[in-house]
Amino acid sequence: MPVPLTDAAITAIQVARPAPIWRGVATIVLHCNDNKKRLCAQLAEQARRAAPIRITTIAETPTIATLRVIATFGDSGSTQSLTLAADRPIPMDDAQGGILPRRFVAAAGESTAQFFDRALDAFLPWRGKGGPGRMIRLPKGETLK
Amino acid sequence: MSDHSDTMPHVERDWPGVGGETPESLSLDPFAGGSANGKIILTIGQAAANLNRSGYSWNLNNYGELADGVLNFGFWANYQELANSYYVNATGTIAFTEAFDQEAFSVLNAGQQTLVREGIALWDDLVAISFQETKSFNADIVVGNTDTGGAQAYAYLPFGDVLDAAYLTDGFEEIGRLGGDVWIDGFVGSNFFPLDDSFYAKTTVVHELGHALGLSHPGDYNALDDNDGDGVPDPITYANDAFYAQDTQQYSIMSYFDAYETGAQHIDWANLRFGYAATPLVHDIAAIQRIYGADPTTRTGDTVYGFNSTANRAEFDFAKNTAPIVAVYDAGGNDTLDFSGWNTPSVIDLNGGAFSSGGGIEAFASLEAVNASRAALGLAPRSQATYDAYTNLAAELGLTTGLYKDNIAIAYGTVIENAIGGGGNDRLIGNQVGNRLTGGTGRDTFELRNGGTTGVDQVTDWTRGDMLALDKSLRDGNGDGIITWSGATLRLDTGDGDAVRLTGASGSAGLRLMGEVDGLFYYADTRVAPTAKKGQVVHVSDFGDDVLIGSSSRNVSDIFFFDTSNPVAGLGTDRVTFSARDLIVTTTALADDNGDGIIRFDDGTLDLSGSGGTVAITGTNALEYDGMIEENGMRYYVYSAIRSSVGLGSVDI
Numbered sequence: 001m002p003v004p005l006t007d008a009a010i011t012a013i014q015v016a017r018p019a020p021i022w023r024g025v026a027t028i029v030l031h032c033n034d035n036k037k038r039l040c041a042q043l044a045e046q047a048r049r050a051a052p053i054r055i056t057t058i059a060e061t062p063t064i065a066t067l068r069v070i071a072t073f074g075d076s077g078s079t080q081s082l083t084l085a086a087d088r089p090i091p092m093d094d095a096q097g098g099i100l101p102r103r104f105v106a107a108a109g110e111s112t113a114q115f116f117d118r119a120l121d122a123f124l125p126w127r128g129k130g131g132p133g134r135m136i137r138l139p140k141g142e143t144l145k
Numbered sequence: 146m147s148d149h150s151d152t153m154p155h156v157e158r159d160w161p162g163v164g165g166e167t168p169e170s171l172s173l174d175p176f177a178g179g180s181a182n183g184k185i186i187l188t189i190g191q192a193a194a195n196l197n198r199s200g201y202s203w204n205l206n207n208y209g210e211l212a213d214g215v216l217n218f219g220f221w222a223n224y225q226e227l228a229n230s231y232y233v234n235a236t237g238t239i240a241f242t243e244a245f246d247q248e249a250f251s252v253l254n255a256g257q258q259t260l261v262r263e264g265i266a267l268w269d270d271l272v273a274i275s276f277q278e279t280k281s282f283n284a285d286i287v288v289g290n291t292d293t294g295g296a297q298a299y300a301y302l303p304f305g306d307v308l309d310a311a312y313l314t315d316g317f318e319e320i321g322r323l324g325g326d327v328w329i330d331g332f333v334g335s336n337f338f339p340l341d342d343s344f345y346a347k348t349t350v351v352h353e354l355g356h357a358l359g360l361s362h363p364g365d366y367n368a369l370d371d372n373d374g375d376g377v378p379d380p381i382t383y384a385n386d387a388f389y390a391q392d393t394q395q396y397s398i399m400s401y402f403d404a405y406e407t408g409a410q411h412i413d414w415a416n417l418r419f420g421y422a423a424t425p426l427v428h429d430i431a432a433i434q435r436i437y438g439a440d441p442t443t444r445t446g447d448t449v450y451g452f453n454s455t456a457n458r459a460e461f462d463f464a465k466n467t468a469p470i471v472a473v474y475d476a477g478g479n480d481t482l483d484f485s486g487w488n489t490p491s492v493i494d495l496n497g498g499a500f501s502s503g504g505g506i507e508a509f510a511s512l513e514a515v516n517a518s519r520a521a522l523g524l525a526p527r528s529q530a531t532y533d534a535y536t537n538l539a540a541e542l543g544l545t546t547g548l549y550k551d552n553i554a555i556a557y558g559t560v561i562e563n564a565i566g567g568g569g570n571d572r573l574i575g576n577q578v579g580n581r582l583t584g585g586t587g588r589d590t591f592e593l594r595n596g597g598t599t600g601v602d603q604v605t606d607w608t609r610g611d612m613l614a615l616d617k618s619l620r621d622g623n624g625d626g627i628i629t630w631s632g633a634t635l636r637l638d639t640g641d642g643d644a645v646r647l648t649g650a651s652g653s654a655g656l657r658l659m660g661e662v663d664g665l666f667y668y669a670d671t672r673v674a675p676t677a678k679k680g681q682v683v684h685v686s687d688f689g690d691d692v693l694i695g696s697s698s699r700n701v702s703d704i705f706f707f708d709t710s711n712p713v714a715g716l717g718t719d720r721v722t723f724s725a726r727d728l729i730v731t732t733t734a735l736a737d738d739n740g741d742g743i744i745r746f747d748d749g750t751l752d753l754s755g756s757g758g759t760v761a762i763t764g765t766n767a768l769e770y771d772g773m774i775e776e777n778g779m780r781y782y783v784y785s786a787i788r789s790s791v792g793l794g795s796v797d798i
Contacts, residue, residue, distance in 0.1 A: 096335065134241065
């Protein structure tokens with residue numbers, strides 16, 4: 001696995017603008033497009049771990065503080081995939097827009113739990129392992145150039 | 146015209162209210178050293194320096210990239226370019242996340258690239274250095290899409306070579322090359338649509354380019370800050386995180402905080418959406434010019450901003466940027482701010498650093514009207530729930546109209562000579578040079594700061610319903626409140642030659658002092674009141690509490706005039722002695738609840754409509770509506786005692 005390297009100097013030099021899609025979110029309603037209840041429940045359970053806001057899979061009356069996350073599970077032969085998108089069911093601002101569908105594909109040998117965690121790490125900002133100004137050491141023997 | 150004696154902006158206007166009551170719609174800047182919202186007010190110089198408190202700029206330690214006065218910008222053409230760039234160390238074993246996460250990378254689409262070019266052009270207009278588009282691997286500022294980890298976008302300040310030695314051990318030879326690069330989140334929909342001015346995608350790009358040039362946020366907050374360690378970015382609020390009062394999007398596009406925190410109104414109520422700046426704003430302009438110097442060549446001809454724009458920038462063309470939030474910088478010529486396309490009340494303040502207000506809607510729209518307007522813009526319809534949430538927001542903010550407020554600014558050091566109003570009751574505020582002010586239709590107010598220097602100004606279309614506002618009262622030799630003059634111009638003082646030519650006014654008829662409001666003296670055209678015929682006396686109510694006593698002679702008919710549609714102030718608490726041969730004339734209709742044409746006030750006090758005020762009337766407790774006269778673009782409503790012998794025909798306008 002790649003190793004994130006902490007570097008306070010560079011992170012202090014980058015400056016970010018907030019994404020209104022996440023502003024004021026109090027509840028995430030997870031909606032699974034496919035009738036795959038087991039996968040949906042597993043995804044929700046993993047998403048709830050250490051989540052600072054409430055996450056539910058039960059439909060409820062949305063408020064301006066609701067974020068709707070739409071999960072679509074797919075199979076391509078033996079390869080598992082997951083597409084995540086989000087919007088605000090009661091939008092207050094066109095700046096909120098939505099999170100465009102983002103497709104994740106399970107890597108070879110990756111368990112469903114590992115795969116979901118990787119997708120959630122990329123999708124939920126409080127789990128973000130990416131972001132600006134971070135160096136990552138590639139696995140031994142791999143190079144980008 | 147421009148006045149740049151140095152790169153530090155300075156304030157030299159005369160502000161009414163300084164040292165006394167602060168009028169509602171003024172910039173906070175002239176009140177530096179004081180406080181607002183519990184926070185210190187910085188001088189414009191302090192605010193500009195604060196935005197570059199990092200000290201980073203392309204002038205310093207940046208490998209000589211600015212030696213030729215030109216900064217290059219470009220777009221990542223493909224992932225391979227990025228993987229072979231300074232984002233990856235020399236051996237290819239360590240990468241910054243932007244290069245590591247290939248799946249998150251994407252090239253800016255054509256619309257996004259256009260936004261960046263527009264944003265670069267806006268910053269280029271402001272500064273003495275120039276910009277040139279080039280291939281990404283040759284560019285100082287390179288832009289791409291990535292996963293920002295929860296932000297809308299981010300950028301690297303131009304930090305130069307200061308970290309080169311530290312990163313060399315990891316194999317990065319010139320880590321400072323990251324400086325100036327901009328990354329847009331490629332998964333956030335509002336970065337891709339709408340791409341119009343005053344929407345979030347545009348403001349995001351202009352904001353990030355501000356970082357790329359060396360501007361920080363006004364405060365040390367960050368979208369990804371997690372100071373409490375709960376794993377989620379902390380809520381950042383004006384109340385908790387802004388350390389000075391002007392840290393809002395009224396003053397700086399670099400701010401996180403809504404303009405309403407400092408009293409501006411930038412919500413587009415016609416479309417139920419938040420408006421965002423399309424250009425750098427007044428503090429940004431001061432800050433960037435402090436770093437790189439002001440561009441003395443920008444729009445040096447005679448330029449029109451607003452409607453009928455000749456600025457060659459869509460941001461300043463209000464037929465295109467229909468809900469504008471902009472700041473104007475102009476280096477020379479005889480220039481105009483044109484609000485003629487709006488029929489709502491506007492405020493045009495020509496002073497450098499000041500804010501003008503134009504556009505929006507007076508009455509909140511129905512959901513159906515909102516969605517029709519949104520459909521015309523290609524926006525998704527609003528639901529009833531969103532409509533209700535906005536209704537609650539309006540109540541929370543105490544808004545009674547959907548008019549924009551403080552949305553158009555003039556940069557410090559920029560001189561705009563002329564203003565053109567629209568169809569509403571506009572207020573046009575002159576600056577220190579000779580201004581040409583055109584009010585358009587409606588009852589307009591022309592405000593000239595003769596307490597300092599206001600020059601020799603011209604009002605091109607004075608009508609009887611207009612008003613002149615001055616911060617120093619005119620000399621009134623006989624103390625009757627009427628100011629007359631001969632010749633073409635009305636002298637406003639005896640010191641520095643301030644004067645105004647009111648084309649359409651009558652010097653012999655003159656102006657009437659209506660009173661003082663918020664440090665300004667208001668003068669109305671005497672001809673706005675009815676003319677006394679033989680046997681008549683006209684009494685005019687002003688902004689104060691007047692006692693208007695009718696004649697005791699049976700041969701005299703008194704006309705009591707209340708200009709209730711004046712655009713400035715109420716008419717106070719007046720007292721009138723009234724007889725059956727007298728008339729009351731107003732410029733808005735009095736309330737007639739049952740519509741029978743009889744206005745009853747059993748308690749003896751008549752409530753005036755329009756701008757407000759009351760009249761305690763002795764002699765009657767009911768008036769009969771005689772009819773309305775339309776003259777000189779105004780309406781006059783005539784009332785007399787029930788079954789009296791006087792009426793509509795008795796009034797001569």
